[in-house]
């Protein structure tokens with residue numbers, strides 16, 4: 080018999096290693112049985128059976144029902160009871176149990192086997208008819224809801240009515256006769272909704288219950304949960320049939336849930352709740368308010384002591400914090416479930432660290448206990464989870480963290496008010512490079528347009544600034560300074576709260592809790608450093624960012640973009656002069672004024688990164704990005720013409736318009752930019768190289784140790800790089816000569832065009848290093864424009880599973896990842912020691928980092944705030 084397709088296991092046949100077949104719940108209950116922990120007896124219908132039934136459109140596989148009946152007979156023999164019998168009846172629960180725990184997403188039926196005959200027997204045996212009838216009404220409700228689809232409120236209404244009529248508060252205050260009457264009412268409610276008699280044959284009920292649990296794998300809730308957590312749809316659920324133990328058998332019976340540590344803080348302390356005279360569902364579903372676990376000591380001292388001992392034992396056995404469900408029946412403790420408990424980010428770090436300190440697990444095991452997303456959570460201030468408010472609208476969770484501030488509609492106001500110390504949120508249709516000033520001074524950014532890797536989002540993440548992008552319900556009237564969301568109208572100065580982690584937008588100010596970069600965090604990321612092979616660098620354009628990156632553990636700068644240095648307000652006039660220059664001389668003069676500014680920037684960066692490599696990328700964007708928008712400029716000219724005002728102003732506006740027209744391209748992303756721009760206007764890279772050299776000398780003079788790497792963007796042909804390298808070498812030689820000293824440097828290139836990846840062997844002749852610009856490589860490799868795609872077809876593609884995820888957020892492993900592999904292999908064919916890295920969004924994405932590790936890159940580079948995540952993910956990638 081092929082064990083992988085077995086459909087049934089007795090509990091005693093299983094163990095914790097069999098989760099894929101028995102589900103997490105079944106495997107762990109079996110494991111507890113092995114450990115001698117008291118659990119109810121039972122058997123498990125495997126996930127293989129569920130999958131087979133799904134494949135057959137719901138029909139059960141051959142023999143499954145016969146096998147089930149045999150397993151039931153064995154259970155009846157072992158317990159000395161019979162399902163549905165009027166003498167010593169057996170009652171069971173039918174419990175879902177997925178491979179990966181999906182708490183509460185699927186269905187479970189309790190008390191199956193109770194009926195008009197067995198209820199009397201059960202009551203007599205327990206000398207507690209009230210308990211038997213209580214179990215009966217619970218069964219009808221659960222079975223009706225789960226198997227027959229009767230709406231829950233139908234039963235709840237009847238129960239509430241009964242309690243009102245009897246003038247009691249609690250279910251437990253109802254008498255036996257009340258419960259008997261309730262059972263009749265529940266049967267009637269079921270009949271009404273089912274259009275048929277409530278079924279009475281317990282074997283038939285069992286069949287239909289197992290089938291209902293199979294089907295609950297496919298209910299919408301479970302589907303949503305799987306999608307949100309990346310759980311495959313085809314795993315199926317196991318079904319556990321277990322003898323009932325009764326927490327509702329009176330005052331020495333109870334049920335509860337406990338954690339072996341505090342799942343919110345990670346502290347090693349008692350954490351749990353229980354209810355006397357109740358069944359498990361009462362606690363989980365919040366039907367009655369449970370009591371703190373500590374109180375159980377006085378109510379049920381023996382079971383309590385046994386529980387604490389078992390908790391310790393299970394935590395030690397599994398080596399992780401456990402989430403445990405238990406029931407006490409007339410003083411005897413039973414464990415019904417144990418699993419590794421879900422926890423907040425701070426708790427994840429504390430528990431991992433404490434378990435290592437306690438010698439329970441190794442550092443490497445601890446690294447597996449933390450999810451990269453939890454590092455993310457720790458690095459940003461968060462909204463107090465207990466806020467209880469509903470969002471006014473929702474966009475994309477583009478940059479995590481929370482922001483509270485007053486709405487402003489333009490970058491200048493954001494900048495002014497931000498500088499004055501006001502908390503503002505920049506609300507824009509979309510953001511452009513012009514908005515950078517406002518973005519820096521704002522608490523957060525909200526846009527109606529643009530996606531997860533839109534400019535606003537990239538910038539916001541780079542700064543650790545919360546951002547909700549593409550909130551399409553926003554109707555922004557920037558001139559009228561108001562925004563409409565449905566019926567709500569907000570004006571400049573109104574306060575809102577953004578949750579960049581969920582994409583939610585709230586009215587008013589929600590409470591924030593500060594980020595928690597604590598010792599636990601440091602310790603865990605420190606372990607990652609001992610394990611990882613990949614180096615981690617940061618993308619940083621300023622001394623400040625560089626310093627922050629270093630604090631977060633960056634081992635250098637992998638991408639210093641120089642265009643932001645051109646965008647600053649005090650530099651733009653000089654930059655425009657340079658672009659508008661009539662001849663080389665005029666251009667050279669303009670560049671002379673820019674050079675000291677660039678030098679100043681580089682000095683700050685070299686200083687902050689002293690002793691660590693700094694990769695500076697020469698100017699990349701097309702020149703029109705530094706000029707006004709074509710339409711706006713045309714309108715300006717028209718307005719000046721109509722006003723008939725100042726002649727010089729009009730003339731200048733027209734010259735600018737002509738230049739904007741000339742530089743405007745159909746497809747700027749594939750136009751005159753990167754190395755193409757540099758070869759067309761060599762004065763520009765020359766100036767940049769001089770600024771780099773002078774900054775390096777200045778910093779060295781002050782005792783710093785600049786490590787210079789110069790990078791050429793958008794190379795497609797080896798010849799492009801050969802020429803640029805010549806220009807760089809010559810310019811530096813001149814600088815070295817006039818300074819009478821020199822410093823070591825390297826020259827490399829971005830690989831961000833498919834052609835470059837394919838001819839990487841040729842390009843490597845002229846390169847000391849490669850850095851894959853995976854943002855552009857994704858655009859050019861797949862042939863999709865990021866700015867246009869994310870708001871339109873790409874979102875639909877992701878929703879419809881045409882593509883597994885947004886390739887700008889997590890690398891397209893086969894396609895773009897394949898280009899990275901080809902480029903790396905071919906480059907190293909030419910130069911065995913070619914240093915290869917990645918810069919761009921993917922450098923901070925855990926899944927992408929795993930791929931880069933497998934390709935054998937030397938480093939990844941990401942925004943400063945993602946450096947700890949990259950360090951951590953790089954370690955996970957080798958474990």
Ligand code: ADP
Pocket residue numbers: 119171172173174175182183184185186187189321322323324325326334358359360363404405406415416
């Ligand atoms: P979920 O996955 O939604 O937690 P479970 O299968 O764990 O569903 O069942 C819910 C609750 O029902 C459990 O917390 C437990 O208290 C109770 N329960 C399940 N099976 C039994 C049983 N055999 N005896 C007593 N209580 C049970």
Ligand code: MG
Pocket residue numbers: 404416
């Ligand atoms: Mg459970």
Ligand code: MG
Pocket residue numbers: 699792831852854855
């Ligand atoms: Mg690029």
